[in-house]
Amino acid sequence: MRALSRIGFVGAAALAGAGAGAPATAAETWGQALAEGKVLVDLRARFESVEQDGFASSADALTNRLRVGFQTAPLAGTAFLAEGVVVDDLVADYNSTTNGQTQYPVVADPADFATFNRLAVINKSLERTTLTFGRQRIVLDDARFVGNVGWRQHEQTFDALRAQWGGTKIKTDLTYASQVNRVFGPDSPQGKWEGDVVLANLGFTSPAGTVTLFDYYLDIDGAAAASTHTVGVKLAASKPLGKLTGSYALAYARQNEAGANAADVDADYTLVEGGLSFAKVGVALGRELLGGDGVTAFATPLATLHAFQGWADKFLATPATGIEDAYLRVSVPLGKRGRFTSTAAAVFHDYAADFGSARYGEELDLQLVARTERMTLTAKFADYRAAGLFTDTEKLWLSVDYAF
Template identity: 25%
Template sequence: MMRKVKSLMAAGLLAVAAAGIYNDAKAEIQTFIGELKPELEIRPRFDWTSKNAPATPPPTEDATALTTRIRLGAHIDKIFNIPGLKAYLELNDVSDLIDNKRTYGETNQYAFIADPSITRLTEAKVSYTWGKTTLLFGRTRVNLDDQRFISDANWRQTPQTFGVLALHTKEIPNLDLLMAMIYERKWWAQDGLVATNATGVNFTQTSSLDWSPDKAPLVFHGTYTFMPALKLTGYAYLITDASNTYGANVRGDIKSGDITFNYLAEYATQTDPHKNKYLTNKPKVDGDFWRIYVGASHSSGFGGRIGYYEMSEYKIKNGTTYRGFSTPLTTYHGFEGWADVLAAGTANGFYYGLKAWHLTLNYKHKDYGNFDFIYYIFNAKKSQPGVGDKYGQEIDLQYTKNITKRLSILLKGAFYMADKNIFLNTATSGPASPSKDVSKYWIQLTYRY
């Protein structure tokens, strides 16, 4: 174990040394590129998860983990001294710093913490920009809007990345357009390990999917800014083996003296996917989603927001089951509560649907740090027979502070309070275990160079 720790420290020192070597060899390097900018991030994290976290069969002990992420990156500008032609490479290594007491599916003793040891080339992309248009090819992070549908899930120690061929343009005034074809998806899962899903079925984990051009997922996204107070976005996410999602939102910021008000209203619908590769047949999908929130922030640092959203339930039509609304390419951790109790429903749809209220309060101060409080009320959209429609409530707390220019700390906790009901979030109405209270804690340091 100490050998592994020493190797990780050495990798960080090599990254810093590389910057010095580059400065010494700058004249020679500029024959091929105009500029090279290295990046280094070291992110150690302690996790604690209570044994009541959802799993089948249920774990018998709490889980702890101490992991670190080392991210090495290099921005390369003006390749062959061609203005606008650049590249970015990024290597991500996640390692256990102690003998972690958690499970990846090979044992059901400990609760699940989703950050296995993985070393991966997370980004490798080339782009060419002319005017206000960029053509990009390669593996990259993708974050759209507030990441409700597609994101890099950067909370995980191994981020989610996509292989894309994309065209992004702002040539038309006030209009931001993105068109992309996805040829691969990579995320945090550990290849080859046998896990058990929420319905009790064993499956072999895989961290990668790939598609040929004729079966590739397609992304279309456009935003027109009328004014800061009115931005209109439309999108179509045609995701192979999952669903076709079509939607639009309107949002904006309205400043009045020391207060800035913000709002968002959104609606989306889902239908059967346009293609299937990993599934024998296309899944049947008939779902919709809508949300609305309003918020405000004051120049003193205080802010807040209140919102509501719904995700539709599974439907049975003429003996055929249609899956409800789901968002499988987002960060599950970011929306339905940090305790991740509802994560399976986010990815696969909620059998009885989801209705959620959320209240956010925050305070930001340049000296004292940032404080965040989130309160959720989760209910089913359709009542469960003989049980009712209550899922639970959750309180999430977070404190972040910059210790130095390059070093920051994060303290975070999630507390899910079950209504002692039957909790269902998969493609079946049973069997299921009674819900239980779930707690999670995190302590994280982040150093960036």
């Protein structure tokens, strides 16, 4: 991977230093490290259907993803991980963003390719410290700003050097990445972003809850609009309230332009959420705001965007006038039947502009999930009703995940 050469010297030096004087580990020879390693296999088959106003035909996609990998047992505190991914489609009546079928709505799961998903060296020889060098999965906090976009068939990964340290009440996470491998796959001109990405994350416990401080600097070659500097803080906690459990989350972030971004970005992010749960039934009410001034808006280009602002994925890019998302979320356990433990969830969103008085519409999301130790069955539906922005959209997903 050419991009890894940009951090190769630093990564090699860090791992070599970490390995020096490492304590004895389970594996004492290369043969033992291989024999005691673990095979990684997971697969997903998913049907996705999209009906969107403005298109004569609905999109239907039946895609399969297979990931196969191997991780050695640690030798001198160091393990090696290699994992490949193959994505194909059995029904291809959709715009994958690379297949040219623009007569259909987008389902962002390009197919018919195979590539490395992860290829990394992992060192844990230092106390409470993990150093990872290479192509890797990175999910910070709830993935609101940095995630792996695991909902899509080809996840987002990073060619990076990452250092993690965790104490009893404090955790630090520092990453330098030279390339972001995006969900659009290796055949897309948008399949990778090269540049300089620095991610700093510090979390600690306090009497009020868990506090997270973060500083994310993105300087992306050829994607100036995605080049931003974001600094913020989040507080989250859950507290017993008699037979109930209360929870809350508060967050604030400030974003400015970075790198080659010539725009004057000066945008705020705020989150206020409160919830109650009883007998595992959860209800949460929240308001999330990504600010905009009519020209530029708060952006989260490395986030797992599907998890936020509605599953219909209408707001993957923040409108220039920003977005205010007022939402109500309900989750209900359905118990265990046979080998499967099931849960149901519903989320209602009301969308409006931050700048001006425009409304963006409403959305209802529904989900049913049944799990065993290795298998997950998912049925999911999103219904977005437009109001002055975008178009009415309905999406349905049926998927089977299996890992062993």
